[in-house]
Amino acid sequence: MSSSEQTILIGGYDYAPFMSKSTQSGIYHDLMEAISTHTKQTYQWKYYPYARLDKFFELGNIHIEVGSSPVWTSTSTVPGEYTRFFYSLEDVAVFQPGLAFDINHPSDIKGKTIGVVRGYGYPKYDPIFLSKQAKRFDAANESQLLNMLDSGRFDAIFINKNVFRHFQMQNVQFQNLTMGGVIGQYDVGIRVHPNHTHLIKPLNQAIKALKENGVIDKIAERYMFKN
Numbered sequence: 001m002s003s004s005e006q007t008i009l010i011g012g013y014d015y016a017p018f019m020s021k022s023t024q025s026g027i028y029h030d031l032m033e034a035i036s037t038h039t040k041q042t043y044q045w046k047y048y049p050y051a052r053l054d055k056f057f058e059l060g061n062i063h064i065e066v067g068s069s070p071v072w073t074s075t076s077t078v079p080g081e082y083t084r085f086f087y088s089l090e091d092v093a094v095f096q097p098g099l100a101f102d103i104n105h106p107s108d109i110k111g112k113t114i115g116v117v118r119g120y121g122y123p124k125y126d127p128i129f130l131s132k133q134a135k136r137f138d139a140a141n142e143s144q145l146l147n148m149l150d151s152g153r154f155d156a157i158f159i160n161k162n163v164f165r166h167f168q169m170q171n172v173q174f175q176n177l178t179m180g181g182v183i184g185q186y187d188v189g190i191r192v193h194p195n196h197t198h199l200i201k202p203l204n205q206a207i208k209a210l211k212e213n214g215v216i217d218k219i220a221e222r223y224m225f226k227n
Contacts, residue, residue: 007042008199011053011062014141017166017223018067021047028066030219031086031210038206041199049140051119060195064203068191072121081194083203085187086216090161091122093180096149100178103156109134115145115157122158122184142167146174158183162223 010032012019019026024045032043048056056062058078065080067087073079093103103109106125110133116122118138122129129136137154139145142163149157150173161179168174189207192199210216 007044008196009061009063010043010045011057011065012045012047013050013053014047015067015160015163017162019045027087027220027223030222031216032066034210034215034219035203035206038209039202041202049119050117054119057191057193060193063193063196064199065191067188069186069188070191071123071186073191074123075121078194080191081197081200083190083192083200084207085189086207086211087188087220089186089188090182091158091184091186092161092164093156093183094146094149094159094164095156095178095180096152097176097178099155100180101156103180103183107133109156112155113137113153115139115148115154117141117145117159120158124184125158146171146177149177150174156180166223 012021012028014021015026017026019028029045036043046062053062053065054073054076057065057080058076067089068080068082069089070079070082095101101108106128109125109128113135114125114129115137116139118140125134128134137148139148142159145157145159146164146167148154161182164179168177190203192203207216
């Protein structure tokens with residue numbers, strides 16, 4: 001079977017506005033639809049909790065993961081191969097009203113309880129968590145994470161900036177939460193399982209064309225939520 005005839009399985013997880021299981025839409029869905037017009041390949045989304053997605057990727061049950069960074073997967077059993085980068089993501093710290101503090105260095109979270117989503121990595125801060133100088137609490141997803149912050153369970157949470165803005169637009173109770181500074185910035189591409197490295201060349205060609213003609217920026221702008 002040629003690469004153009006093969007159905008490529010994409011591992012997805014709920015991460016609006018980038019991808020949503022319930023609506024089967026988002027920035028990454030639109031991106032892959034645009035990519036498919038160039039590669040002529042068929043893509044099928046499979047949604048899982050992120051930690052399970054990573055395991056299925058290791059097993060080869062998932063062929064590609066959209067919007068991943070080699071920084072996040074460097075310690076995985078199967079880190080995968082990467083296409084060229086197509087976007088840059090920013091993670092921020094978020095606090096309860098009136099309780100924000102500056103986080104300029106990993107040592108700034110010593111003695112704090114920080115909420116994150118299970119399976120997500122924060123390379124700059126992981127040594128502080130591993131040494132127990134700060135407590136990391138893993139929530140199931142962003143919705144649970146924000147609700148737990150809102151109820152006072154954490155000193156702060158780490159979350160993607162656009163995801164936070166999306167939830168603020170969807171839920172008035174989160175609009176009083178305070179967004180702090182950037183705690184991580186990552187260039188992302190498409191993570192490809194080593195058994196499917198033949199996909200990288202056509203994906204790279206498509207990404208290059210879509211970046212040059214401004215399509216990727218236009219896709220992202222559709223989902224940009226402003227406070």
